[in-house]
Amino acid sequence: xxxxxxxxxxxxxxxxxxxxxxxxxxxxxxxxxxxxxxxxxxxxxxxxxxxxxxxxxxxxxxxxxxxxxxxxxxxxxxxxxxxxxxxxxxxxxxxxxxxxxxxxxxxxxxxxxxxxxxxxxxxxxxxxxxxxxxxxxxxxxxxxxxxxxxxxxxxxxxxxxxxxxxxxxxxxxxxxxxxxxxxxxxxxxxxxxxxxxxxxxxxxxxxxxxxxxxxxxxxxxxxxxxxxxxxxxxxxxxxxxxxxxxxxxxxxxxxxxxxxxxxxxxxxxxxxxxxxxxxxxxxxxxxxxxxxxxxxxxxxxxxxxxxxxxxxxx
Amino acid sequence: xxxxxxxxxxxxxxxxxxxxxxxxxxxxxxxxxxxxxxxxxxxxxxxxxxxxxxxxxxxxx
Numbered sequence: 001x002x003x004x005x006x007x008x009x010x011x012x013x014x015x016x017x018x019x020x021x022x023x024x025x026x027x028x029x030x031x032x033x034x035x036x037x038x039x040x041x042x043x044x045x046x047x048x049x050x051x052x053x054x055x056x057x058x059x060x061x062x063x064x065x066x067x068x069x070x071x072x073x074x075x076x077x078x079x080x081x082x083x084x085x086x087x088x089x090x091x092x093x094x095x096x097x098x099x100x101x102x103x104x105x106x107x108x109x110x111x112x113x114x115x116x117x118x119x120x121x122x123x124x125x126x127x128x129x130x131x132x133x134x135x136x137x138x139x140x141x142x143x144x145x146x147x148x149x150x151x152x153x154x155x156x157x158x159x160x161x162x163x164x165x166x167x168x169x170x171x172x173x174x175x176x177x178x179x180x181x182x183x184x185x186x187x188x189x190x191x192x193x194x195x196x197x198x199x200x201x202x203x204x205x206x207x208x209x210x211x212x213x214x215x216x217x218x219x220x221x222x223x224x225x226x227x228x229x230x231x232x233x234x235x236x237x238x239x240x241x242x243x244x245x246x247x248x249x250x251x252x253x254x255x256x257x258x259x260x261x262x263x264x265x266x267x268x269x270x271x272x273x274x275x276x277x278x279x280x281x282x283x284x285x286x287x288x289x290x291x292x293x294x295x296x297x298x299x300x301x302x303x304x305x306x307x308x309x310x311x312x313x314x
Numbered sequence: 315x316x317x318x319x320x321x322x323x324x325x326x327x328x329x330x331x332x333x334x335x336x337x338x339x340x341x342x343x344x345x346x347x348x349x350x351x352x353x354x355x356x357x358x359x360x361x362x363x364x365x366x367x368x369x370x371x372x373x374x375x
Binding site for chain 2: 019020021052054055058061120121
């Protein structure tokens with residue numbers, strides 16, 4: 001141990017397993033965790049009945065830990081392709097700061113802890129959905145779909161869509177249609193969000209042999225698909241606005257959010273690569289930025305509607 | 315010697331981090347126990363023997 005450590009210290013970078021806490025934190029994909037925390041919190045706040053604040057906050061923590069475990073396991077499995085792409089080359093494993101076996105151990109440990117603790121803190125329904133989410137993200141998305149089909153973004157997005165339902169289940173112990181509508185909202189939102197990004201960020205997915213839609217079907221088809229998914233997103237959004245978690249205020253906000261989203265997706269659909277080069281992908285960037293506003297505002301208005309109590313909702 | 319110092323500093327950071335996580339976990343479990351007991355409903359159950367007071371009576375049905 002000492003020999004290895006001394007040997008490693010003479011090199012430019014730290015040896016695996018001599019990583020700092022920050023490296024392990026990066027392994028948990030904090031950005032992904034923050035989205036899960038936000039949407040799970042909304043699911044919890046709009047669910048009927050309510051829960052003790054301490055139980056609620058702790059449940060959110062375990063959902064975040066579960067999301068972090070998924071991130072660590074994803075990075076462990078994707079280390080080979082992360083090493084190839086510029087954007088991911090400096091991640092903890094490909095850069096050599098964290099050993100793959102440490103990432104695997106951390107991911108598995110946190111996955112088990114998060115599920116067991118969510119079961120003890122909230123209920124088995126929430127824990128079961130957290131288990132499925134981790135399984136879906138790691139096995140179905142990372143190990144299978146990501147490398148085999150251009151539908152990776154679409155189906156893989158489902159894993160990121162589950163947290164509001166887990167938050168809801170933590171309060172009520174069930175998953176009614178309203179919880180599924182929130183899942184559907186994130187599910188439909190993911191493809192246009194990522195495809196808009198893929199259209200203006202120059203990535204080297206082809207070098208890593210990842211079948212992204214822009215690579216397999218071309219940029220024109222990606223624009224067309226983004227438009228259709230935006231239409232689907234609007235439909236789910238309106239259904240959610242008309243359900244028991246919606247209300248007049250939610251409907252009004254949803255109409256504005258979807259109106260702008262559809263306008264930008266429509267504009268993006270009818271562009272050529274020459275147009276993009278001319279204005280520096282302004283429309284694609286515009287849709288991507290609006291998609292961030294869209295998700296935050298849509299989920300925030302669900303909470304606002306619930307906070308209005310008897311004055312909100314239908 | 316200087317390299318040793320760097321190594322131990324890095325490890326010390328990790329060890330303190332793990333200590334913090336473990337202590338937080340203990341506090342969390344304690345808090346959860348208190349809240350669960352405070353908010354819990356009927357905590358009594360059949361403990362190896364049948365307890366007549368837990369069997370729903372005809373009057374309550």
